[in-house]
Amino acid sequence: xxxxxxxxAVLIASxxxxxxPIILAAIGELVVEKAGxxxxxxxxxxxxxxxxxxxxxxxxxxxxxGFVGGALGGAALSVIFAxxxxxxxxxxxxxxxxxxxxxxxxxxxxxxxYVGIKPPPTxxxxxxxxxxxxxxxxxxxxxxVMVYVSVAAVAVVWAVLRYTRTGLVLRAVGENHxxxxxxxxxxxxxxxxAILFGGAMxxxxxxxxxxxxxxxxxxxxxxxxxxxxxxxxxxxxxxxWRVLLGAYLFGGIAVLQLNLQAAGARIPVExxxxxxxxxxxxxxxxxxxxxSRAAAAAPAALGKNxxxxx
Amino acid sequence: xxxxxxxxxxxxxxxxxGVVANSDVSFAIKPGEVHALLGENGAGxxxxxxxxxxLVRPDHGRMLLRGAxxxxxxxxxxxxxxxxxxxxxxxxFEALNVAENVALGMENPPKLRxxxxxxxxxxxxxxLPLDPSRMVGDLSAGERxxxxxxxxxxxxxxLLIMDEPTSVLTxxxxxxxxxxxRQLSAEGTAILxxxxxxxxxxxxxxxxxxxxxxxxxxxxxxxxxSAREMAELMVGTVLTPPARxxxxxxxxxxxxxxLTVDSPIPFGTSLKNVSFKVQRxxxxxxxGVAGNGxxxxxxxxxxxxxxxxxxxxxxxxxMGTAGPNERRRAGLVSAPEERLGHAAAPDMSxxxxxxxxxxxxxxxxxHGFIDWGKTRAFAEEIVxxxxxxxxxxxxAARALSGGNLQxxxxxRELSQAPSVxxxxxxxxxxxxxxxxxxxxAILDRAAEGAAVVVISQDLDELLEIxxxxxxxxxxxxxxxxxxxxxxxxxxxxxxxxxHGMEVAHGHA
Numbered sequence: 167x168x169x170x171x172x173x174x175a176v177l178i179a180s181x182x183x184x185x186x187p188i189i190l191a192a193i194g195e196l197v198v199e200k201a202g203x204x205x206x207x208x209x210x211x212x213x214x215x216x217x218x219x220x221x222x223x224x225x226x227x228x229x230x231x232g233f234v235g236g237a238l239g240g241a242a243l244s245v246i247f248a249x250x251x252x253x254x255x256x257x258x259x260x261x262x263x264x265x266x267x268x269x270x271x272x273x274x275x276x277x278x279x280y281v282g283i284k285p286p287p288t289x290x291x292x293x294x295x296x297x298x299x300x301x302x303x304x305x306x307x308x309x310x311v312m313v314y315v316s317v318a319a320v321a322v323v324w325a326v327l328r329y330t331r332t333g334l335v336l337r338a339v340g341e342n343h344x345x346x347x348x349x350x351x352x353x354x355x356x357x358x359x360a361i362l363f364g365g366a367m368x369x370x371x372x373x374x375x376x377x378x379x380x381x382x383x384x385x386x387x388x389x390x391x392x393x394x395x396x397x398x399x400x401x402x403x404x405x406x407w408r409v410l411l412g413a414y415l416f417g418g419i420a421v422l423q424l425n426l427q428a429a430g431a432r433i434p435v436e437x438x439x440x441x442x443x444x445x446x447x448x449x450x451x452x453x454x455x456x457x458s459r460a461a462a463a464a465p466a467a468l469g470k471n472x473x474x475x476x
Numbered sequence: 477x478x479x480x481x482x483x484x485x486x487x488x489x490x491x492x493x494g495v496v497a498n499s500d501v502s503f504a505i506k507p508g509e510v511h512a513l514l515g516e517n518g519a520g521x522x523x524x525x526x527x528x529x530x531l532v533r534p535d536h537g538r539m540l541l542r543g544a545x546x547x548x549x550x551x552x553x554x555x556x557x558x559x560x561x562x563x564x565x566x567x568x569f570e571a572l573n574v575a576e577n578v579a580l581g582m583e584n585p586p587k588l589r590x591x592x593x594x595x596x597x598x599x600x601x602x603x604l605p606l607d608p609s610r611m612v613g614d615l616s617a618g619e620r621x622x623x624x625x626x627x628x629x630x631x632x633x634x635l636l637i638m639d640e641p642t643s644v645l646t647x648x649x650x651x652x653x654x655x656x657x658r659q660l661s662a663e664g665t666a667i668l669x670x671x672x673x674x675x676x677x678x679x680x681x682x683x684x685x686x687x688x689x690x691x692x693x694x695x696x697x698x699x700x701x702s703a704r705e706m707a708e709l710m711v712g713t714v715l716t717p718p719a720r721x722x723x724x725x726x727x728x729x730x731x732x733x734x735l736t737v738d739s740p741i742p743f744g745t746s747l748k749n750v751s752f753k754v755q756r757x758x759x760x761x762x763x764g765v766a767g768n769g770x771x772x773x774x775x776x777x778x779x780x781x782x783x784x785x786x787x788x789x790x791x792x793x794x795m796g797t798a799g800p801n802e803r804r805r806a807g808l809v810s811a812p813e814e815r816l817g818h819a820a821a822p823d824m825s826x827x828x829x830x831x832x833x834x835x836x837x838x839x840x841x842x843h844g845f846i847d848w849g850k851t852r853a854f855a856e857e858i859v860x861x862x863x864x865x866x867x868x869x870x871x872a873a874r875a876l877s878g879g880n881l882q883x884x885x886x887x888r889e890l891s892q893a894p895s896v897x898x899x900x901x902x903x904x905x906x907x908x909x910x911x912x913x914x915x916x917a918i919l920d921r922a923a924e925g926a927a928v929v930v931i932s933q934d935l936d937e938l939l940e941i942x943x944x945x946x947x948x949x950x951x952x953x954x955x956x957x958x959x960x961x962x963x964x965x966x967x968x969x970x971x972x973x974x975h976g977m978e979v980a981h982g983h984a
Contacts, residue, residue: 334579337571341569341570341572345568346567346569348531348551348567349551349567349580350531465571466742
């Protein structure tokens with residue numbers, strides 16, 4: 167089945183792949199923001215994950231070690247953010263922006279020796295007869311393991327936030343840190359761990375880009391994926407399953423744009439490349455149009471530093 | 477006598493940089509006793525109970541719980557020892573539901589579904605109806621307090637600390653709270669009751685410890701003392717109530733007609749068809765439990781929130797669509813409740829803060845340039861006239877104590893020769909002598925012919941200064957009535973009565 171030179175089954179399958187880095191980074195950032203911290207350094211942590219994961223995979227020859235390295239790289243960069251904002255009370259917005267710029271620079275420094283190298287290939291998950299189901303097999307069962315990991319991550323984050331005490335305490339800290347402190351919860355410690363988790367997830371997303379999606383190292387490989395991840399968290403009004411939805415929507419636009427180019431649509435390429443970002447802006451504007459509702463959905467202590475002085 | 481005491485506090489001392497919050501404080505509570513901790517804002521009551529609850533560690537002194545050494549390192553430890561606390565500014569999470577809020581305050585909460593059942597059970601037993609699945613952000617202040625109390629009761633406390641529990645309640649709700657507390661006390665739970673409301677303490681408490689500037693200045697049995705005696709122990713000086721001069725009322729200076737606006741605040745209360753008139757020389761007092769539209773009313777009057785043109789009329793001219801500066805030009809000045817961040821910019825000096833609201837009426841800029849000399853003179857005039865205790869006008873607003881900053885903020889507005897004055901919570905968190913000075917200043921302006929709207933949660937204050945009285949309840953304003961001849965019961969009903977609370981039943 168083809169529509170205007172595009173096979174819908176293949177399109178859906180490839181949008182699922184395209185969305186993986188955004189899902190991973192966005193679900194990590196969602197946890198961070200639910201704890202009341204606004205980390206704008208997602209882009210920087212992603213690209214650090216991309217290069218660290220790439221280096222680790224090349225050095226060990228194992229894609230698995232590559233993903234571990236990517237998560238560690240992202241988490242390591244997030245430690246800087248956590249120390250600055252949680253202990254030294256630095257402004258979160260400024261620190262996050264600096265983190266992105268720092269991550270972009272550092273990754274390109276580390277990556278100088280890796281340009282033009284091919285990473286060890288990641289095998290597709292062999293699901294036997296499932297992969298052979300027509301259409302459905304193409305869409306769902308011919309992916310690498312990380313596609314399933316990304317969906318599982320959303321499910322786990324959703325369940326933890328909704329059903330566990332850990333999730334409840336995390337939400338409480340993001341909602342009203344003074345009250346959480348008064349009840350005896352360790353606001354700084356919980357936020358620190360949330361930031362680390364967010365960094366690791368962003369790093370994982372970055373490693374997916376350099377190890378599977380592209381797969382090679384180039385400077386600025388993330389190309390704004392971190393910013394889209396940030397936008398998706400707002401788009402999803404801080405709800406995990408909507409992050410998945412949002413990421414597939416954006417992944418879909420990106421893939422469609424590539425496919426349209428390939429199919430020779432008579433729209434200038436630049437417009438198509440702009441479209442995901444344009445839609446990001448539009449969605450954010452629509453989301454924040456109703457001020458009171460946007461404010462009610464956001465964690466109330468988002469972006470505010472906590473100091474146990476009183 | 478040491479034996480038989482539930483909690484004994486001996487020589488507790490806690491100092492913060494620049495201020496000694498508690499100095500050598502000692503007292504004791506027996507099981508089932510309702511013990512009052514009485515003192516003005518800043519007397520050290522909150523620090524003291526935070527030490528008992530494990531939030532703050534004392535520098536010196538010790539505590540004994542049932543004769544055993546007691547030094548909670550954190551609230552968890554205090555809760556495990558049977559000490560529970562209801563906070564003054566609620567420790568609740570608006571975006572979570574009642575059951576989740578309760579679970580957060582417990583050590584080992586059961587599954588949420590079981591917990592919901594327990595919440596219903598306890599709320600039945602103590603006459604505090606509450607739906608476990610409701611979002612706390614949608615609850616009234618009285619209902620929120622019930623959440624806090626039930627959270628404490630579920631842990632079967634031996635000592636319940638209540639920090640200023642009645643400041644957010646209507647008189648009827650206060651009566652019901654007292655019945656719940658008496659029931660608890662009869663069951664053997666000791667209650668440490670913090671307040672500066674003397675009549676309440678006389679009605680409820682068995683013993684009282686009075687704090688002033690961090691020290692215990694007296695202990696007494698409240699029933700045997702008059703409110704006046706205790707007030708003077710608490711304040712340390714003799715207080716004179718403000719004098720009211722019976723001036724004739726003039727023309728209507730402010731008219732609000734059918735004002736209906738949506739709240740810009742998350743979980744805020746929209747104003748619904750609010751109407752009233754204020755004449756020159758008159759003080760209209762607007763009461764109401766916190767969160768019933770007071771903040772929104774101030775915003776709508778000051779011009780921060782726009783409405784229909786004729787919904788707000790200043791001297792007969794429709795100003796509903798005008799912004800704050802246009803309204804200032806028309807003679808309306810306003811002072812919001814939140815001192816730091818709304819009424820004053822915390823990190824700017826007093827001179828700069830004087831400029832921010834004084835420019836329009838006092839003409840402190842010329843061709844876009846600030847006339848610093850004139851501005852400084854204006855700030856100094858406020859400091860002098862309103863007795864603001866500060867090293868100078870170059871000091872940042874943040875550095876002033878609550879009472880002094882409030883005097884400055886109120887003074888800044890009153891010094892602009894206004895024809896209409898709107899003030900929200902003029903004396904919130906202000907010590908008694910500063911509060912008396914602020915009230916007197918308000919009355920003086922009214923006597924000079926200004927129309928005044930005072931929004932306050934302090935009923936005594938409104939009864940003292942207002943000519944007419946109205947109450948906000950869920951965004952609706954009751955019809956204003958003359959203060960003279962109004963009873964506390966009638967006022968309570970205007971404020972919304974008991975908000976569906978029932979009197980305690982069950983065992984008792």
